Amino acid sequence: MSVRKAYNIWAAQYDTNNNKTRDLEAIALRENLISIPFNSCLEIGCGTGKNTEWLITKATEIVAVDLSEEMLKKATIKITSNNVKFIKANINQNWTFVEKPADLICFSLVLEHIENLDAVISKAANSIKKDGIIYIGELHPFKQYSGTKARFETEEGLQTVTCFNHHLSDFTNAAKKYGLDILSINEYFDDDDKKTIPRILTLLLKKSS
Numbered sequence: 364m365s366v367r368k369a370y371n372i373w374a375a376q377y378d379t380n381n382n383k384t385r386d387l388e389a390i391a392l393r394e395n396l397i398s399i400p401f402n403s404c405l406e407i408g409c410g411t412g413k414n415t416e417w418l419i420t421k422a423t424e425i426v427a428v429d430l431s432e433e434m435l436k437k438a439t440i441k442i443t444s445n446n447v448k449f450i451k452a453n454i455n456q457n458w459t460f461v462e463k464p465a466d467l468i469c470f471s472l473v474l475e476h477i478e479n480l481d482a483v484i485s486k487a488a489n490s491i492k493k494d495g496i497i498y499i500g501e502l503h504p505f506k507q508y509s510g511t512k513a514r515f516e517t518e519e520g521l522q523t524v525t526c527f528n529h530h531l532s533d534f535t536n537a538a539k540k541y542g543l544d545i546l547s548i549n550e551y552f553d554d555d556d557k558k559t560i561p562r563i564l565t566l567l568l569k570k571s572s
Contacts, residue, residue, distance in 0.1 A: 384472065392469065401495075
């Protein structure tokens with residue numbers, strides 16, 4: 364199922380259904396960014412605002428972007444701050460929603476839906492300030508290799524969202540190609556059990572000054 368169609372359907376239950384990936388990535392984002400100061404934030408794939416709520420406690424302005432209008436409707440009900448601007452956009456196209464470089468760019472469970480990872484990392488590198496930070500939180504490649512994908516139940520049955528596998532080297536090579544230093548790479552496990560396959564992969568990248 365196409366990404367936009369799937370998330371428009373999923374929006375009605377996204378905040379309430381059982382979703383270990385959603386919940387663990389939210390924890391990962393907070394742990395990675397808690398000690399990093401930022402004023403302006405470009406949030407790619409804001410969804411229903413699960414991370415926007417926390418980001419606005421640190422940022423003075425957020426541009427929150429999503430492909431799904433139904434997800435954005437949920438987010439705008441949840442978050443009424445005048446310092447958050449919600450925009451519907453396809454990040455595979457020109458990033459016309461970028462008015463000025465940001466201190467922080469966040470990707471949360473977005474890049475698995477992007478076939479051309481290189482092109483999107485290039486756009487992000489062009490949209491971040493010097494010394495700015497890019498956070499990436501994704502379903503771990505090991506989970507992808509085992510067949511895990513973004514999916515949800517409906518009355519018609521299980522719906523699977525269009526996804527693409529990205530290897531760790533795809534992320535790191537794209538970062539280096541576009542002048543982004545790798546600050547950290549972390550893995551998050553269900554119940555913090557490191558004997559299992561990690562669920563979430565995070566990267567913190569910094570634009571070289």
